[in-house]
Amino acid sequence: MLLNENINGTHSWLIEYINRCKSGEIIIGYELMQELDVLLRHFNNPEITVDFTDAHKRIKFIETKCKHFEAPFAGKPFILMLFQKAFIEAIYIFKIYDEEVGRLIRLYQDVLYLVSRKNGKTPLISAMCLAEFFCGPMGLRILCSSNDYEQADLMFQAINSMREESPGLEKVTRKNIKGVFFGNPKKPKKNGKFSYKNKGTIRKISAKTGAKEGRNIGVGAVDEVHEMKDDTSVMPIRQALSTQDEPLFFELTTEGVVNDGYLDNRLKEARQVLDGELERPRWLIWLHTQDNEQEIWQNEKSWHKSNPGLGVIKKWSFMRKMIEEAKNSKSKRVFVLSKDFNIKQNNAAAWLTPEDIENLETFDIEEFRNCFAIGGVDLSKTGDFCSARALLMKPGSDKKYFLQHYFIPEAKLNTLNREEERKYREWVRQGLITLSDGNENDFRHVTAWFVKLFKEYGIRFYKVGYDKWSAVYWRKEMEEYGFDTQKVDQNWGSMSEPMKLLEVDLKSNKVVYNNHPIDRLCLENTAMNVNTKEEIMPIKIQGKDDKKIDGAVTKMICYRVYIDNKIEFLELVKRTA
Template identity: 25%
Template sequence: MIKQKYVDAYIKDFETGKVLFNEERKQLIRYLKEDILTRDDLFFDDKMIEDCINFGEKWYFPLQPFQKFLIAFIFLFHKKNKKAFYRKFLWMLGRGGGKNGLISVVTHFLISELHGINEYSISIVANSEDQAKTSFDEVFNAIEFNPDVLKKAFINQKAKIEGRKTKAILKFRTSNGNTKDGLRDGAVVFDEIHQYLTNQDVKVHISGLGKRKNPREFYIGTDGYIREGFLDKLKDKAQKVLTGEARPNSIFPFVCKLDNEDEVFDPKNWEMSNPMLSEPRSEYAEVLYDAILEEFEDLEEDPSNREEFMTKRMNLPVEDLERSVATWEEILATNRPFPDISKSSCIGSLDYASIRDFAACGLLFRHDEDYVFKTHSFARKRFVDIYYGYSKTDDVIKKEKFAPIKEWEQEGLLTVVDEPSINPMHIVNWFVEMRKQYGVNKIIADNYKMDILRPLFEAEGFEIEIIRNPRAIHGLLAPRIESAFANHQIIFDNNPLMRWYTNNVLVRIKKDGNKEYLKKDEVRRKTDGFQSFVHAMYRADEIINVDYSEALDFLNAIDF
């Protein structure tokens, strides 16, 4: 076994019950003991670890056991070539857990002569300049507060901090990848990673790594509200490492969170999401605990902050079922391949809220107990340019809550049209094409815009049913729809656009107790595809759940 005193001490704290771990950290310990600490080709650089810890405690603050544990794995090396074993580090903790403070210590140390690698420059990247400057400003202030010593070792400037002997530079950057090609960093820190929709900006910033010895990438933050974005993919990678499905050093995953929502009611469990709260607590941790406790107690008076509290403090994103049509896990469960629907009948539906932004068409099938929904959308180019950056170059990151319209278009999930308004014939022609493949003759839609569409559909031989008051049917359909999500009886195939539509739905409970489906955001968070699904569900019972292929084969075989 490889021995390292801070690693051994933290594992012992867990195994003796001194600290409480969530499932991901339990998995981390099993993975380390089985796959890493048993190796004889690796070693911890104890001197470097001690130097980093002493540096942090001298110029910053006393480091907690979990922080010393994390530092140790930054300096785990191959014996053969003293190459760093881990390049990527994922640190996810509840808000207030000391992520930025620790990264301040680590980045400051890495540009110092104690680290000993010349020109080991570091960029701290975040979506906003204020967030990107959080750790940078902490390093800057540490130098200003200790000028007699640290100003002799570092050139301290508002835009960059430079090691005098190493010529290594610490800078902050916003996540706009336009001008970041050609960087020659030794390490990059990505802060508040929940805000990254794709990996485009990340790729630009790490493209220069590898030109310095032992390149490293640090991904830090709490969880957020963007699903299927960069962070979700990073968490999937971390889970595969922990379960042995990925290369053991693909990433070092330190994920702290509650395992389930009910654990929040016992404050003793809060250290599962925030190891800073483990006993014995520092003075900082006591103040932090009191702040979290006050926020938790306020939820009794104002439960509307529950999602924020659970996501940011407990690092466990949850859906408020009075505000969302389904949990994210239930929405993800719609990602199943379509069954054979080639011989099945179906109901057509559409939502056409505005001819100037989006329109969504769909076909609803029944397959045993499942509702199968095949859909396609149309979007107006001017609208998606303004609100989603559709025409921006690929290397420009989309901001939080933006949607990857171009990616969905390339996957064939929607069509972007460059027109003053969406031509209704696009919708009609889609249903004409679908009729060639499936048994669709009836189309359900609400009253809006049907004065334009109805004669076009009828000219093509379709039967149209208009829902005069679509919100009135929401309360009627809500139990069926929410039960279908809960029991995983809805199939969208692999359709991230449809999952996005569904996740954008706001469920409002009216005074009479009935529910209606609205939008969480009136402009950017579109729900057209989901509303089309609701319209189809209004006549789901009319769909005959029968495969006619055997009967047709029998009839074809008869010689009349």
Template identity: 30%
Template sequence: MATDPRRKRQALLRRMVREAKKQAAPEGPHYLEQYCVLVLTGKLIACQKIKLLCAMLLDKIRHPEKYTPYVFDLEEANRHITFVETFCRQPQGRLGEPIRLELFQKARWQAIFGFVHQATGLRQYKECMIVEGRKNGKTTEIAAMEIDLLVNDGEGAPEIYNIATKREQAGKAFEACCNMRQQSPELAGAIRKRQSDLYFAPNMGFIRVLASSTNSLDGLNAHGILIDELAAIKNRQIYDDMKQSQSARQQPLLFSISTNGFVREGIFDAQYEYAAGVLDGSIDDDTFLPWIYELDKREEYPKEKYWIKSNPGIDTIKSREFLRQMVKKAKHDQSFLPTVLVKDFNLKENAQSAWLTWAECSNPATFDIAFDYCIGGFDASESIDLTAATALCMRLGDPHIYRRSMYWIPQAVLDLDAASGNRRERDSLAYSQYVKRGLMRAVPGNKIDKQVILDWFCELRDEGLYTLYIGYDPWHVDDSLLARFKGEFGERCMIPVRQGTYSLSQPMKDLKADLGAGHVVDNNNPIDKICLLNTEVKSDINGNIQPVKSNDPRRRIDGTVALICAYKVLQDKMDDYIRLNKEAPIND
């Protein structure tokens, strides 16, 4: 039986820790090896993901025979660092001073540029993802990387693009490039500032700004793509298109630096999960280099010794005293705490107004179990909104609640986005991808016929899963639809769930506890998670709660409402559900 790749990666970490303690890094410009040894021996506190990466990189340096055809070329690795520290100047703050990369920056630059194919000399790593706390020098580093790729990478007519969610954000790094050029006599003489770009005549290359709202990317031939604040980009299409634009280049580089953010289930989360897979060995991609600086546990944030885990530039680039002030404020201001946890420590959190934390919304567990009975719930839209339905199942002696969901969207909504060339689908979510994956269905026309909900529960019945009761908001259900449901599932099947604190407060509090305990298993459905993340609460003077939408109409909560309706009915009808399960044992 093949060894689990995650176990192999953990074994490699343990072995390289032992080796690092026995064999110190050599003196001189072996920055990557020095950094890896410091991390693995515990002299430099680092998170688990950085330890895994350092173990792999140190093994590649010291045991190159295992990683053919790639080798580590120290001279090539340092050529790029030397260029930056010789010609680039600080674009802000200490204007004009030479840039001096910190050890952690030199280590990752050596990793990016130092591993090359032993026959062709071409770079191994085509993409580098960096996640670090804010104010660790990312804008300056991006600008230096852009100029290096333009002038010093040996590429003919290199096209270098700076990308962010808005042109203004992308323009910050571009402005830093312009300032860096202006502060350096050598660069100012070699690089020409044109109206829309920086142009290097000797190789006919340029640096240019792109925003994620750009519609047409045809004809681009990118050599370098620099993404500032990946977590703020809500639609992954520009990432996918720009990545494809590098296909004609021999050694392109896509370089992204970002803090974590509050936009969930977007390109950042997808890339983060991909990076985590590369690090733990579950994903095999030897061209992707992830540097993920983060706290390992939420409880670490008040302890200063752990701050370096997510802030590698603390004390040299980022002010420790300023971070102290932020943490102190967060301890006394719970509405500010999520911002500090996300932006300074790269933890996944929701805004304070949210009903649930990120951890409560996230359960990666999956199931493949056949059930006989379920309790249903749905939230029917008025016209063009989403419609959601869910089915909850339980097993005797098992505290878990197993959830299946379906969502519907009008086909006209998807068609309108496609016809207009809108790069951001409705609500900035990948609805068309969810339809392809079978998590959502597109309904012909421009509004949703509520009959689709009944049809779905009938499909479950045809599979052998019979719906005993269905919770629903009576505000959105007319007598005709109600009669059709009763005709299919019996006169007593439909249970109205009034939307207010009296009906929903206690079920919501109990559901929150079950979600926090990991008892609700939804096969890691991204739409379920998004709806939970979007849900906010309104409280009365007695602390009773009910769900509410945020002021942002794009933040859909339809799946949450369907879940709450089903959960309340499950609580109220638990005795019936258990009795039927005893009479007809559930199939595994």
């Protein structure tokens, strides 16, 4: 049954939104519907007073005073969509009597706002903070925060840009490196809210800065909380709100890839509240989420559940492009599902399928006699394999051919279970692994393998990539033999691009590794660690900490050297034709 959208002569955007969601005209997820059902009950609760004054004052302020500052909407009035107006109403219209304060105050003090990227969450909360600055009480202090200073600055700059776009707002305020303040030195006012006597401020801090400037604030807004590992940067802000009669604390975010982080715990509590298992009456939980992953691939209309601005703020063409890319790239799939659809992803997700890894094509080393190669090594003294590798290519082809060899200390074999030891000793017998005496790998064997390829087959190494770990003396030895080396750090910036290119090449059967059993094993054991910048790194699959991935890592090291020196290397490949 639909409710009357007019209450005492005032139109309710929240009720209109609820009615259109209930009728199916607007598609939302189950979790948001749970919250809307809670809000519906408030209208019939005798202990809750419904007052539209504060909400509509702020909606009017945003639509008449705030303007967009980024393309493609730069300079245009900030006209709120229905879901945004409903969200603002949900925060402000419900009042309860507080015995301690002695008057009616706002019911909701904490707001969790989860919505997919590019749906205007930062501009919306920024506009609400600016509206609160002007429409709220005198002396109101507002704090913008995030996990890093750059992200916190995005919200602050959004607030300030809207202020600057409005001549009426700019002439009664000022900005400096510390923040935004009331009072304009060019047109000073002696008294009133817009004078220097109003000590209200808008500032920014990050998790790294701490919350020293956050004491006695009235509004706190924390952006992208999915990046936070714990609540160390959030709790000081929440505590700084404790002196206020009507504090307002915003947490706005998309889903993320940080396991067991702050957002995971926060959403766990939020869902307990929505399910009636936990009581948090002052917490507004507004989650734009999908009901399951399957509907994303099967029904475009379901995308509205996590993307309420789709078709107005966010483009359909962008979403369709992301979906197509996600079908062909595991790293893109993780990022798209978490960022565009709020489906939680493990940040150590499996990287390849068995079909990606399988390649039965083989080649004879004689095919590459007197050719140029790129080398790669992953060195370890004790725990893991040492892996050495040569990347070779043929003129006019983008296939990558790999020669490889592995090294392990003799003592390590004695620590393996019977089945593992049998397998490793068979690989030693086959000449796939070289043993070092004692407990440590002898890196001279690694150098000897590269020298052997040169002396016996004339394979000349353009560059040999290495990780800095345990490599100081080995690098000197290699350079004494005339090899040119290149350091490849195993970090996000260095490993992400080669790992992605290797994935694409594996999927398209452009990686030929002679069906090497240890290479195949290393690829099967490799997962990808994803960060918030959509960068990836190799990591061992969860629960397989004792398994080896060194062979996959050396492929990526070779790819890093190849990417950095592609033009020069391919020119050398042509000369050997």
